[in-house]
Each structure stands twice: as structure tokens, then as C-alpha cells.
Amino acid sequence: xxxxxxxxxxxxxxxxxxxxIPVGSYLAAIVMDRRTWLDPLxxxxxxxxxxxxxxxxxxxxxxxxxxxxxxxxxNLCMAVLIYLIMVFQNHLPLNxxxxxGMEPMQAFNTAxxxxxxxxxxxxxxxxxxxxxxxxxxxxxPMFTSATTGFVVAMAFIRxxxxxxxxANLGNFYRDLIRFTxxxxxxxxxxxxxxLIWQGAPQTLDAAVVAHPIQGGEQGISIGPxxxxxxxxxxxxxxxxxxxxxxxxxxxxxxxxxxxxxxxLMALLPSALVVCFGHMIGNRRQGWVLYGVxxxxxxxxxxxxxxxxQAGTPSLSQAGIEMAATGNQPxxxxxxxxxxxxIAGSGLFGVITTTFTTxxxxxxxxxxxxxxxxxxxxxxMLQNVFGGKGVGFLAALVYGLIAVFIAGLMVGRTPEFLGxxxxxxxxxxxxxxxxxxxxxxxxxxxxxxxxxxxMSALGNAAMHGYSEVLYAFASSAANNGSAFAxxxxxxxWYNLALGFVILIGRYPPIIFMMAVAGxxxxxxxxxxxxxxxxxxxxxxxxxxxxxxxxxxxxxxxxALVLGPIAEAFAMAHGRTY
Numbered sequence: 145x146x147x148x149x150x151x152x153x154x155x156x157x158x159x160x161x162x163x164x165i166p167v168g169s170y171l172a173a174i175v176m177d178r179r180t181w182l183d184p185l186x187x188x189x190x191x192x193x194x195x196x197x198x199x200x201x202x203x204x205x206x207x208x209x210x211x212x213x214x215x216x217x218x219n220l221c222m223a224v225l226i227y228l229i230m231v232f233q234n235h236l237p238l239n240x241x242x243x244x245g246m247e248p249m250q251a252f253n254t255a256x257x258x259x260x261x262x263x264x265x266x267x268x269x270x271x272x273x274x275x276x277x278x279x280x281x282x283x284x285p286m287f288t289s290a291t292t293g294f295v296v297a298m299a300f301i302r303x304x305x306x307x308x309x310x311a312n313l314g315n316f317y318r319d320l321i322r323f324t325x326x327x328x329x330x331x332x333x334x335x336x337x338x339l340i341w342q343g344a345p346q347t348l349d350a351a352v353v354a355h356p357i358q359g360g361e362q363g364i365s366i367g368p369x370x371x372x373x374x375x376x377x378x379x380x381x382x383x384x385x386x387x388x389x390x391x392x393x394x395x396x397x398x399x400x401x402x403x404x405x406x407x408l409m410a411l412l413p414s415a416l417v418v419c420f421g422h423m424i425g426n427r428r429q430g431w432v433l434y435g436v437x438x439x440x441x442x443x444x445x446x447x448x449x450x451x452x453q454a455g456t457p458s459l460s461q462a463g464i465e466m467a468a469t470g471n472q473p474x475x476x477x478x479x480x481x482x483x484x485x486i487a488g489s490g491l492f493g494v495i496t497t498t499f500t501t502x503x504x505x506x507x508x509x510x511x512x513x514x515x516x517x518x519x520x521x522x523x524m525l526q527n528v529f530g531g532k533g534v535g536f537l538a539a540l541v542y543g544l545i546a547v548f549i550a551g552l553m554v555g556r557t558p559e560f561l562g563x564x565x566x567x568x569x570x571x572x573x574x575x576x577x578x579x580x581x582x583x584x585x586x587x588x589x590x591x592x593x594x595x596x597x598m599s600a601l602g603n604a605a606m607h608g609y610s611e612v613l614y615a616f617a618s619s620a621a622n623n624g625s626a627f628a629x630x631x632x633x634x635x636w637y638n639l640a641l642g643f644v645i646l647i648g649r650y651p652p653i654i655f656m657m658a659v660a661g662x663x664x665x666x667x668x669x670x671x672x673x674x675x676x677x678x679x680x681x682x683x684x685x686x687x688x689x690x691x692x693x694x695x696x697x698x699x700x701x702a703l704v705l706g707p708i709a710e711a712f713a714m715a716h717g718r719t720y
Contacts, residue, residue, distance in 0.1 A: 148487075165415075168421075169422060170415075175319070175419065175423060180326075204315060206315055207664075208313055208661030219288075226258060227252065227255040229276075230251040236274065238279075250633060253266060257383075257619075258285040258289065261289035263624040270386050275368060279368055286383075297534075299314050300313075300540070303663050304668075305423065306664050307668075310661050332378055337370075344394055344395065344397055346368055347366055348368065351363045352366055365386065373385070380499055380531040380532055381501065381502070391481055391506060405503065405505075409503065410495055410499050413499050417430055420433065432678070432684040436684050441498055444518035452476050453474065455474075478507075478510040479507030481506060493518075494522065499529050500522070500623045507628055508627055516610070516707050524580075525691060537653070539691075541577050543678070548565055548570050550686055556676045557674075572656070573655070576652040576656055579651050583619075583647050584620045587616050588702070592608075594636070596636045600636070601631075602631065606707070606710040607706075609705060610627060610710065614626065615632060
């Protein structure tokens with residue numbers, strides 16, 4: 145890797161860090177109902193939406209049960225609507241190519257995927273969905289699913305700050321509307337204009353006809369791509385308007401757009417941590433969590449970059465130069481865009497899996513085995529920043545476990561933000577923690593022995609196992625990217641991945657909201673000499689160690705059977 149490549153990586157991370165500070169403050173102002181200079185612009189929009197759903201419904205205080213119920217009911221209604229749009233798209237407008245309705249089982253998988261911010265796709269976007277379906281069934285839930293994760297996290301944080309015993313953790317509808325109208329919609333509109341400037345299409349036409357120099361005609365798919373791409377990345381959604389995702393020049397036209405898309409994926413999840421510090425009135429605590437997440441990102445990122453630059457023994461034997469020079473990129477460029485190189489593709493791959501977006505600008509199935517390990521780790525830990533809300537809650541799961549363990553070790557009552565952490569909370573937290581490995585490892589193992597699971601593999605041995613493991617890790621983590629060698633459009637994978645997405649998304653949220661209700665009902669304890677401080681560098685290191693140790697014990701054996709075993713095999717001249 146050249147110095148220029150490392151500087152590109154450092155610049156993107158620095159931009160994200162600097163932007164996350166003011167954006168985090170802005171998010172806190174929205175969540176805490178503080179006045180902002182944009183209020184005169186957005187208040188009329190908010191009020192119009194409150195009138196549509198009923199002003200009383202948007203005013204009513206909600207405890208954790210009410211908040212969770214309204215979130216689940218709203219998501220269910222939207223999922224049914226999305227399913228019907230895709231199944232009956234042949235009867236709906238803006239379908240000039242006369243595409244048929246989606247097969248019901250695949251529509252189930254897709255509806256579940258996009259309502260949960262996962263955006264896993266077992267279809268080719270431009271050949272399967274009409275422009276109406278792309279907008280109404282895909283782009284629309286990209287706003288609502290991203291907002292759902294964010295507002296649930298905000299409700300959880302309020303549990304540590306309210307003084308009413310947990311009777312008011314906010315109002316789901318008010319939170320949903322304010323975050324959508326004041327954050328996602330305006331930013332998406334402005335950034336879509338930037339992508340149009342860079343060359344992304346934005347039209348209701350389905351295709352244009354080109355006349356290649358060799359003669360004949362070629363149909364080129366187009367559509368409302370720029371608007372799709374902005375919310376796709378800003379909302380950590382993923383998916384692709386085109387089958388090859390952000391590797392397509394219409395989705396990601398230039399190196400500058402590549403930088404923008406990477407920054408968008410990382411912006412709001414990192415800003416959420418800054419917002420957390422503002423909400424609890426302890427910015428130091430927010431920066432401790434930011435440091436824990438940032439340290440994990442900086443630990444795994446170089447692994448991917450160095451491994452891809454080092455290439456593989458088979459590439460070296462073929463006479464391909466591994467070292468980067470001013471004339472050629474070197475390393476493993478299979479499946480990567482020459483526009484972006486190893487630096488742009490490797491950083492994109494790590495960001496999209498650690499911030500659980502799922503967009504790709506290169507083919508992850510073509511990464512070296514060790515180059516793919518950081519992508520697995522990001523999805524398995526799910527809190528190397530993670531997506532909006534869900535990754536944050538996953539980090540707090542480990543934080544509460546760290547508090548409990550540390551309290552037992554030093555003989556102090558486990559406390560977090562002034563609330564005691566006792567048996568009921570730890571039971572709920574443990575259940576939330578155990579669901580993630582369960583829905584990854586159990587169906588992955590079954591798929592490797594069941595004939596209907598094995599028949600979809602594109603590769604044999606360790607790499608085939610990696611494809612399956614990646615699919616279930618991606619689904620459980622609300623990520624959505626894939627090792628494309630796996631044919632996921634089969635009855636087994638459509639159903640199995642759909643249920644993994646459901647179980648990986650909602651039960652952990654329910655358990656964490658139950659924790660919120662429990663801690664909100666407790667009095668806030670005054671800080672004393674016996675209080676375990678969680679906003680110190682020492683506890684931050686312990687928090688990080690808890691994540692790494694628990695994550696290694698849970699997932700390392702699975703990684704050994706897949707990408708790590710393949711890396712050792714390739715080092716000894718064996719390929720599969």
C-alpha cells in the first residue's frame with residue numbers, strides 16, 4: 145500500500161470524526177426538544193404529519209411497553225404493504241418494462257429485509273423491480289427502518305434520565321417524524337443533488353437505448369438512482385438499485401462519490417454516540433464509548449487492507465506484482481474497481497460491515513480469506529459502531545455486562561449512569577446477547593449438512609462454508625451484504641434468512657426496551673466514593689476487553705472453520 149492509499153483512508157476517517165461532533169449535537173437537540181435554527185422550516189412539516197396520524201397519538205407519553213408495541217405494530221403494517229407492492233407490481237404504475245410480480249417467498253424475504261434496515265437482496269434490482277417498487281417498497285422503508293433503530297436507542301437512553309419512574313420514554317410517532325423530517329429527508333435531498341452532479345441518474349424512465357460501435361442496440365437500465373443511493377448510505381441501509389450495488393458506475397460514479405458514500409455510512413452511527421453523551425449530561429461517558437468503538441475499527445481495518453495488498457500465493461505464482469507502485473495497484477484486485485483500488489475498496493468493505501450498511505463497491509467473495517475476516521468481525525460483534533440504534537444498543541449490552549462483571553470483581557454494586565444493574569436486567573441483557581450468535585451459528589451449521597442448503601453453494605470446502613456463514617451473519621446483523629457465490633434465491637435461504645433477520649432485529653430490541661423499563665423505574669443514585677466509574681479510560685479498556693473476549697469465545701471457532709482455515713490452506717498451495 146502506498147502512502148497515498150493510507151492518507152486516503154486517514155482522510156475519510158478524519159472527516160467522519162470531525163462531522164460527527166456537530167451532527168451529534170444536532171441530533172441531541174432534536175431528541176431533547178431543544179430549539180434549532182431549522183425549526184421554522186420543519187415545524188410546519190411536522191405539524192402536518194401530526195395532523196394526519198392524530199395529534200393526540202403524537203403527544204401521548206409512552207412507557208417501554210407502549211413504545212415497543214407501537215414500534216412493532218407500525219413496522220408490521222409497513223412490511224405487509226411492502227410485500228403487497230412487490231407481489232402485485234405488475235398491476236401498479238411506473239412499470240414500463242412490464243416486470244412481473246415478485247415470487248411470494250422471495251417477496252417475504254425482501255419485505256422483511258427492508259423493513260428491518262437489513263436490505264438483503266436475493267434478486268437483481270434492475271431486472272426484478274419496477275421504478276414504483278424501487279421507490280415505494282425499497283426507498284420508503286429505508287427512511288422508516290433507519291429511523292426506527294435510532295428512536296428505539298433514544299428511548300433506551302431516556303430510561304437513564306427520566307424522573308417519572310419510566311412512564312414517559314418519549315412518543316414513538318413524534319420521534320419517528322422528527323428524525324425523518326429533520327435529519328434524513330433534508331440531508332438525502334441535498335446529497336442526491338451532489339450525486340446527480342457526479343453522474344448518478346435521477347429519472348422515472350426505466351432504460352435508455354445505446355448504439356455500441358460494433359453495431360446493434362443495447363438497453364441500459366436507469367431510474368431514480370441518486371435518491372436511492374443517498375438514503376441507502378445515510379440510513380445505513382444497503383441494498384442496490386442495480387445488481388452489482390455501488391460497484392455500478394451509475395450508483396457510484398467517481399472516486400469523489402466513493403468518499404462521500406463511505407462518509408455517509410459512518411456519519412450518523414458515530415454521531416449517535418456523541419448524541420448519547422449530550423443526552424445523559426456526561427460527554428465524557430459518550431467519548432469513552434466512542435473510543436471503544438473507534439479502537440475496534442482501527443484494530444481490524446489494517447488487517448483487511450494489508451491482506452488485500454499482500455494478495456495470495458496463486459497470484460504471485462501467476463506473475464502478478466503484489467507491491468503497489470505509481471503505475472499499478474498491485475495486490476488482489478480481483479472483484480475490485482480500478483477506480484477505487486485496494487484502499488478505496490478495502491475501506492468501503494470494512495465500513496459497510498462495521499457500520500452494518502451492506503452496500504458494496506467491490507465483490508467481497510473475491511477478497512482474500514484474511515481480508516474478509518474483518519468484515520465477519522464487524523457483523524458478528526455488531527457494535528464496531530454498527531448501524532443507527534441497533535449497533536449502539538449492542539455496545540450497551542456489552543457495557544452492562546462489563547459493569548456487572550467489574551462490580552463483582554471489585555465488590556461494588558454494579559451501576560451504570562446512576563442506575564443499579566441487578567438480576568432482572570442481566571437476564572434480559574444476556575438473552576439479547578445470546579440471540580445474535582444463535583441465529584448465525586445454528587442455521588449456518590444446518591445449511592452445511594442439509595442438501596437444500598448445500599445445493600446453493602457456489603464453492604466447495606471452507607470457502608463454501610464462509611459464503612453461508614457470511615449470509616447468516618449479514619442477516620442477523622441487519623447488514624445485507626453477501627458473498628455473492630451463494631445462490632440465496634431458494635426456498636430454504638429465502639425463508640431461513642428472512643426469519644434470521646426477524647429474530648436478529650426485534651427480540652433484542654424488545655429485551656433491551658424491557659431493561660429500559662426496569663432501570664427507568666429505579667431511583668438515580670448519587671455518585672459516592674464507592675461508585676464504579678464507567679466514564680474512565682480504565683473502564684473503557686475493560687469494556688473493550690469484554691467485547692473482544694466474549695466475541696472471540698463466541699465466534700472464533702466458526703471463523704477458524706471458514707476464512708482462517710482457507711487462509712492457511714492457501715498459504716500451503718491449496719485452493720478450493
